[in-house]
Amino acid sequence: MSGPARIAAGDPRYEDFVVRGDNARFPPRPDAFVLARSTEDVVRTVQEAVRAGQRIAVRSGGHCYEDFVSDPTVRVVIDLAAMDRVGFDAERQAFAVEPGVRLMDLYRALYLGWGVTVPGGASELVGIGGHLLGGGYGPLSRRFGACSDHLYAVEVVVVDADGRARAVVATRDPADPNHDLWWAHTGAGGGNFGVVTRYWLRSPGAEGGPGDLLPRPPASVLASSTVFPREGLTREALRALVGGHGRWHERNSAPDSPYAGLFSGLVLFAVAPQDDPGIGAILFNHLDGTGADAEELLARAVREMTGDVDAPRYDMPVERAPWLSTMVKLARAQDGESGRHKIKSAYLRRGYTDAQIDTIHDHLWGDGHAFSSATISLQSYGCAANAVAPDATATAQRDSVLRALYLTSWADPSTDEANLDWTRRLYRDVYAATGGVPLPDDRNDGCYINFPDVDMADPRWNASGTPWQYLYFKDNHPRLQQIKKRWDPLTVFSHALSVQ
Numbered sequence: 001m002s003g004p005a006r007i008a009a010g011d012p013r014y015e016d017f018v019v020r021g022d023n024a025r026f027p028p029r030p031d032a033f034v035l036a037r038s039t040e041d042v043v044r045t046v047q048e049a050v051r052a053g054q055r056i057a058v059r060s061g062g063h064c065y066e067d068f069v070s071d072p073t074v075r076v077v078i079d080l081a082a083m084d085r086v087g088f089d090a091e092r093q094a095f096a097v098e099p100g101v102r103l104m105d106l107y108r109a110l111y112l113g114w115g116v117t118v119p120g121g122a123s124e125l126v127g128i129g130g131h132l133l134g135g136g137y138g139p140l141s142r143r144f145g146a147c148s149d150h151l152y153a154v155e156v157v158v159v160d161a162d163g164r165a166r167a168v169v170a171t172r173d174p175a176d177p178n179h180d181l182w183w184a185h186t187g188a189g190g191g192n193f194g195v196v197t198r199y200w201l202r203s204p205g206a207e208g209g210p211g212d213l214l215p216r217p218p219a220s221v222l223a224s225s226t227v228f229p230r231e232g233l234t235r236e237a238l239r240a241l242v243g244g245h246g247r248w249h250e251r252n253s254a255p256d257s258p259y260a261g262l263f264s265g266l267v268l269f270a271v272a273p274q275d276d277p278g279i280g281a282i283l284f285n286h287l288d289g290t291g292a293d294a295e296e297l298l299a300r301a302v303r304e305m306t307g308d309v310d311a312p313r314y315d316m317p318v319e320r321a322p323w324l325s326t327m328v329k330l331a332r333a334q335d336g337e338s339g340r341h342k343i344k345s346a347y348l349r350r351g352y353t354d355a356q357i358d359t360i361h362d363h364l365w366g367d368g369h370a371f372s373s374a375t376i377s378l379q380s381y382g383c384a385a386n387a388v389a390p391d392a393t394a395t396a397q398r399d400s401v402l403r404a405l406y407l408t409s410w411a412d413p414s415t416d417e418a419n420l421d422w423t424r425r426l427y428r429d430v431y432a433a434t435g436g437v438p439l440p441d442d443r444n445d446g447c448y449i450n451f452p453d454v455d456m457a458d459p460r461w462n463a464s465g466t467p468w469q470y471l472y473f474k475d476n477h478p479r480l481q482q483i484k485k486r487w488d489p490l491t492v493f494s495h496a497l498s499v500q
């Protein structure tokens with residue numbers, strides 16, 4: 001096998017490496033990209049960079065929402081796109097997965113090959129490399145937990161106190177001397193401790209053949225969607241819609257809920273100046289279609305979520321489709337447009353209050369802005385994801401029922417400030433009662449590190465007095481710091497929201 005390819009500025013391929021990432025706000029321009037093909041390639045590249053005193057960053061799918069890889073002080077970007085193999089490791093009795101594989105390609109390999117999967121997000125673009133490290137969730141998380149809940153072991157290239165790079169394997173086994181390194185890779189986000197060169201996936205307690213060692217997705221999925229035109233969504237109607245969706249999740253998100261097989265997304269669309277009022281909201285629901293009462297369960301859920309909404313609506317015909325094709329369709333919808341992005345997130349223990357919903361209404365549909373698209377998505381969480389103790393893995397948020405994500409996208413760089421300002425004010429005002437952030441309390445539970453937002457470290461936007469680390473890591477932060485001290489003593493790996 002040949003060694004890594006080094007692509008320096010001036011190489012005809014360089015610009016393609018620059019634009020491989022998703023967020024056009026942050027094109028990385030290091031001295032060189034190094035396309036690694038093996039663990040040895042990564043060890044060698046890390047070693048050379050450390051010796052030369054060059055700052056490094058690693059990228060798998062390239063879909064980070066902040067500048068963690070593209071910070072201008074980064075001199076070498078290790079690109080793992082070519083490390084994308086998926087196979088079954090009979091010795092470890094686990095699926096060996098390289099970090100460069102994209103989520104949908106991973107699902108195709110696992111499901112078509114063995115009938116299994118992991119409960120991550122639907123995307124053709126996102127790499128498992130960054131996704132799993134932040135926890136990773138998707139339509140099956142209410143049934144099977146976070147993606148990282150199925151991590152059995154991880155191979156990481158770390159740098160010792162004497163500057164020596166080496167690959168270590170850390171497992172879920174509590175007797176493993178490297179167990180703390182495994183733990184740190186179950187929800188603290190990427191770019192913290194070293195370069196992950198391989199994951200081994202096996203569900204806790206699973207035994208048997210390969211087809212028994214990871215979750216089996218349902219053979220079919222029932223999908224419904226309801227469209228609400230913007231013009232009908234008065235303040236009262238939006239209260240009923242967002243409030244109804246939130247209350248439904250409060251009632252139906254215990255680990256033993258009959259609705260563990262349901263994944264719901266309520267997407268609220270801001271109206272861009274160039275658009276007609278158009279669509280105000282889409283509610284979609286995906287339910288495990290294999291139960292005898294699936295049709296009735298789905299119809300009841302939609303009725304309960306939307307029964308109080310007095311507004312025009314269009315209910316699309318319910319569709320039944322095989323699981324993998326439903327994921328492909330969802331990925332197409334989620335991958336959306338390329339361009340410049342700002343994202344913010346929140347874990348919700350309870351749905352939004354009427355005051356918060358009014359704030360959302362007034363910002364989405366009453367404010368001046370320049371984006372090409374801006375949405376607030378409220379996505380199901382809870383059930384199995386909440387059956388794990390907050391300190392059992394690095395994913396601390398274990399009793400939320402929804403996640404909110406605020407995503408603004410635009411094309412014109414000259415409107416960066418206007419779009420950032422609009423997004424920041426929206427979010428700050430929604431969380432006006434808690435210092436502009438979803439401060440952990442009886443309603444909120446902080447932020448999601450896979451949707452990172454550097455504003456949480458900026459006192460202009462986080463006026464809560466609570467450090468950003470608590471919003472993302474909560475009580476797991478001190479342990480993460482200890483692990484950082486042990487495994488990255490020279491702080492070779494860091495970014496704006498890394499463990500320090």
Ligand SMILES: Cc1cc2nc3c(=O)[nH]c(=O)nc-3n(C[C@H](O)[C@H](O)[C@H](O)COP(=O)(O)OP(=O)(O)OC[C@H]3O[C@@H](n4cnc5c(N)ncnc54)[C@H](O)[C@@H]3O)c2cc1C
Pocket residue numbers: 022057058059060061062063064065068069080099120121122123125126127128129130131132133134135136137138189190191192194195196197334335336450451495
């Ligand atoms: C279109 C889109 C859809 C999404 N949908 C979902 C979803 O449904 N559910 C969800 O949970 N999240 C979702 N996300 C968020 C996604 O999980 C994160 O953006 C994730 O971090 C991206 O991983 P990546 O490998 O593509 O990105 P990268 O930019 O390659 O990496 C992200 C971070 O992880 C670090 N990193 C990457 N690889 C490694 C490695 N091998 N070792 C150590 N550190 C590493 C990077 O240095 C960087 O800090 C979505 C994002 C996008 C853009």
